[in-house]
Amino acid sequence: xxxxxxxxxxxxxxxxxxxxxxxxxxxxxxxxxxxxxxxxxxxxxxxxxxxxxxxxxxxxxxxxxxxxxxxxxxxxxxxxxxxxxxxxxxxxxxxxxxxxxxxxxxxxxxxxxxxxxxxxxxxxxxxxxxxxxxxxxxxxxxxxxxxxxxxxxxxxxxxxxxxxxxxxxxxxxxxxxxxxxxxxxxxxxxxxxxxxxxxxxxxxxx
Numbered sequence: 001x002x003x004x005x006x007x008x009x010x011x012x013x014x015x016x017x018x019x020x021x022x023x024x025x026x027x028x029x030x031x032x033x034x035x036x037x038x039x040x041x042x043x044x045x046x047x048x049x050x051x052x053x054x055x056x057x058x059x060x061x062x063x064x065x066x067x068x069x070x071x072x073x074x075x076x077x078x079x080x081x082x083x084x085x086x087x088x089x090x091x092x093x094x095x096x097x098x099x100x101x102x103x104x105x106x107x108x109x110x111x112x113x114x115x116x117x118x119x120x121x122x123x124x125x126x127x128x129x130x131x132x133x134x135x136x137x138x139x140x141x142x143x144x145x146x147x148x149x150x151x152x153x154x155x156x157x158x159x160x161x162x163x164x165x166x167x168x169x170x171x172x173x174x175x176x177x178x179x180x181x182x183x184x185x186x187x188x189x190x191x192x193x194x195x196x197x198x199x200x201x202x203x204x205x206x
Contacts (some may be wrong), residue, residue: 009047011037014042017058021093024100025055056112059101062094067119072126072149081190086157097161124149142151148197155186 015036019028030051034041048054070083088095124145159166161184163174172178 008039008043010126011045012044013058016054017062017093020058020100021096025104025168031070033150049101059097060112060116062091063116063119066094067123074126078187078191078193081152081156082183084152085175085186088156088160089179092160095157100163120149145198148193151193152190155183155189159186
């Protein structure tokens, strides 16, 4: 059978995503990734360059995936936030990767940061394009939208980032009923925040 480079890359990517989500950047082992991917270590370095670059490539791809799959609709903020909640629930590895990045990666800007910033700015600009505070300068409108987007993401992510704290604060196990209730709470909070932002910027009459 002919060597399938693309299939090898995919197997490496999938194995590395699971390894990094479980063990972080420092704890991940290239040997384990190679074994699970049924590939040799040389292929990993050939395709990705280093363990650090492989981690960055995976995180960038996961963020791009959620960027493509879930659009922020300025006319349906609650529904958009609900879809984001569902995506993070179905892809818990992204939260873990982001937490590992915060704990282990250098805080210095790297080559992927500008690309990621552009992706988030595009999402924020969709809120602006939806009519947020038309009377204000564009830079002010974009900043307000960025603040909202970041707050929405925090409301969602905290449900999956700190499971033990969830159990202690809410005094319950995280089952489907609990997640459904939290989802509705996050949606209601997002709608209230969007309405408050509109009032603050003169969109909604008192």
